[in-house]
Amino acid sequence: KTTELDVRYTATLDLVDISSTNHTFLSKLSVDINKNLELDLTFTWGRVGNPKPREDSSIPKKDDFSLSAGIGFDF
Numbered sequence: 001k002t003t004e005l006d007v008r009y010t011a012t013l014d015l016v017d018i019s020s021t022n023h024t025f026l027s028k029l030s031v032d033i034n035k036n037l038e039l040d041l042t043f044t045w046g047r048v049g050n051p052k053p054r055e056d057s058s059i060p061k062k063d064d065f066s067l068s069a070g071i072g073f074d075f
Contacts, residue, residue, distance in 0.1 A: 002032040020050040038072040 006028045014020035025045040032038050046064045053059050 004030040006030075014049065017050070022049055023047040036074045038074075040070040040072065042066075042068045042070075044068075 006026075008024075008026045010024045012022040023046070027043045029041045030038060031040075044064075044066045047062050048060075048064075049062070051060045051062055
C-alpha cells in the first residue's frame with residue numbers, strides 16, 4: 001500500500017434560497033516514496049453560494065481553489 005486517495009464532498013443547503021448553497025470538495029493524494037518518506041498533494045475547492053459584500057462594497061468571487069504539497073519524514 002504505497003498510494004492513498006481521499007476524496008470528500010460536502011454541501012450545506014439553504015432550504016429557503018437554494019442558490020445560497022455552499023460546497024466544499026477536498027482531494028488528497030498520499031504517496032509513500034520509500035519506507036520513511038511520504039509526499040502529500042491536496043486540492044481544495046470551496047464555493048459560497050451567496051458571498052457577503054466586503055466593507056468596500058466589492059463582492060468576492062464565489063469559487064476558491066487551492067493546491068498544496070507536503071513532504072513527511074518518519075524517523
